[in-house]
Amino acid sequence: MAEQVALVIAGIPGGLLLLLLLIGVSCCLWKRFGATFTYEELPGTGVPSSVQWDKLCPLGARTQTSRLSAQRPHHSFTCYLHVISLPLDRPPGMLFVVPPSLQSQDWMALSSRVWAQVPQDPRPAPELLPHATGSNLGDACVVGTINPELYKFPGDKSETNFPEGCLGRLWFSVEYQQEVERLLVGLIKAQRLQAPSESCSPLVKLHLLPDERRFLQSKTRRRTSSPQFDEHFIFQVSSKSVTQRVLRFLVYHVDRQRKHQLLGQVLFPLKEILERDGQCIIWRDLEAESLEPPSEFGDLQFCLSYSDCLNLLTVVVLRAKGLWLQEDASFVSVFVKVSLINHNKFVKCKKTSAVLGSADPVYNETFSFRADPTELDTASLRLTVLQSVEGDKSHELGRVMVGPYMYTRGKELEHWNEMLSKPKELVRRWHELCHTTEP
Numbered sequence: 371m372a373e374q375v376a377l378v379i380a381g382i383p384g385g386l387l388l389l390l391l392l393i394g395v396s397c398c399l400w401k402r403f404g405a406t407f408t409y410e411e412l413p414g415t416g417v418p419s420s421v422q423w424d425k426l427c428p429l430g431a432r433t434q435t436s437r438l439s440a441q442r443p444h445h446s447f448t449c450y451l452h453v454i455s456l457p458l459d460r461p462p463g464m465l466f467v468v469p470p471s472l473q474s475q476d477w478m479a480l481s482s483r484v485w486a487q488v489p490q491d492p493r494p495a496p497e498l499l500p501h502a503t504g505s506n507l508g509d510a511c512v513v514g515t516i517n518p519e520l521y522k523f524p525g526d527k528s529e530t531n532f533p534e535g536c537l538g539r540l541w542f543s544v545e546y547q548q549e550v551e552r553l554l555v556g557l558i559k560a561q562r563l564q565a566p567s568e569s570c571s572p573l574v575k576l577h578l579l580p581d582e583r584r585f586l587q588s589k590t591r592r593r594t595s596s597p598q599f600d601e602h603f604i605f606q607v608s609s610k611s612v613t614q615r616v617l618r619f620l621v622y623h624v625d626r627q628r629k630h631q632l633l634g635q636v637l638f639p640l641k642e643i644l645e646r647d648g649q650c651i652i653w654r655d656l657e658a659e660s661l662e663p664p665s666e667f668g669d670l671q672f673c674l675s676y677s678d679c680l681n682l683l684t685v686v687v688l689r690a691k692g693l694w695l696q697e698d699a700s701f702v703s704v705f706v707k708v709s710l711i712n713h714n715k716f717v718k719c720k721k722t723s724a725v726l727g728s729a730d731p732v733y734n735e736t737f738s739f740r741a742d743p744t745e746l747d748t749a750s751l752r753l754t755v756l757q758s759v760e761g762d763k764s765h766e767l768g769r770v771m772v773g774p775y776m777y778t779r780g781k782e783l784e785h786w787n788e789m790l791s792k793p794k795e796l797v798r799r800w801h802e803l804c805h806t807t808e809p
Contacts, residue, residue, distance in 0.1 A: 536655055578615055708721070710751060712749045
């Protein structure tokens with residue numbers, strides 16, 4: 371008796387475990403196969419015959435979803451149509467509503483219950499195209515391919531914005547290899563060159579100033595005012611003097627007698643490439659080379675601009691020419707000091723970097739001064755060209771002052787007034803340097 375009780379007690383846990391196992395298996399089978407039988411066919415929604423189909427769905431509204439009826443059981447096809455028709459407004463008794471974008475397509479019957487789309491233009495409907503206006507279907511792209519119009523970047527403004535009176539524009543690349551001390555110059559292209567005749571045959575000469583005797587030359591491009599050069603040149607430049615050198619491009623037109631007529635020039639100080647990493651592509655507008663001989667003490671070219679919104683007076687010191695140096699030009703340096711003066715009192719002074727060994731230095735440096743509009747009638751700018759000597763001393767080579775009628779006359783006054791009449795625009799001019807013994 372005791373043994374039977376022990377067997378019964380020991381069998382109870384095993385029976386419970388077996389019962390739990392059966393329950394778990396039943397649940398899994400129910401989840402897997404039970405969902406198939408949860409959908410019931412709606413009354414009157416069986417698959418219609420070909421005659422009923424014509425009544426329910428007109429020819430222009432039969433969609434490609436009817437192809438699924440040949441591959442799926444009737445109950446699953448009916449449930450699928452029932453699900454997708456929930457968000458749509460459909461008449462009673464109709465399984466689904468065709469989207470408006472597909473109602474204009476034609477369908478043909480393959481059998482009593484299968485419909486296929488009639489082959490037609492592979493381009494999608496205009497309303498399905500992104501940003502399509504529907505007015506020009508020729509611009510549409512075939513489905514499944516890339517439309518290049520969607521990946522176009524805005525055009526480079528350097529090829530469209532040409533100022534009035536522009537002599538042309540030059541594109542080039544510059545890279546300095548400090549390890550081998552080589553300057554790599556790539557001559558890319560030019561646009562809108564102003565030739566003296568109808569046809570233009572340009573070529574470009576490259577100088578590395580201050581050496582004007584040696585130069586490199588491009589090939590001549592025949593009968594084009596927008597030539598494509600794609601040529602490369604190499605200059606050997608010491609790393610100690612690279613910041614003091616200036617790259618000059620002289621653009622010429624070659625006539626039928628093979629005479630060279632200068633169209634313009636571009637000056638590029640090499641100190642600018644040290645501020646960039648690797649090769650840089652640059653464009654510059656051509657400027658006319660002054661054919662007039664320099665004045666007695668030399669000439670200075672600079673730009674003026676005033677922004678009334680920011681109350682900033684901007685000075686861009688470009689270059690000087692024909693300076694009378696006091697010593698051997700190869701061992702002296704020349705710089706420009708820009709001073710803002712108000713009521714004959716110095717407000718602020720700024721200096722350019724020194725250029726070594728050149729009587730025609732190029733700077734291209736910009737300075738800004740804070741000045742209220744009410745101060746422009748009493749303020750003036752003094753630009754002084756100085757040559758450094760032993761120690762911290764310097765020797766004045768010449769100066770020029772621009773300002774209102776209170777201080778200046780002639781070209782200097784015209785430059786100041788033109789700056790005020792053209793706000794936010796750089797006004798460039800040459801000025802003669804004068805020599806004075808005043809401090």
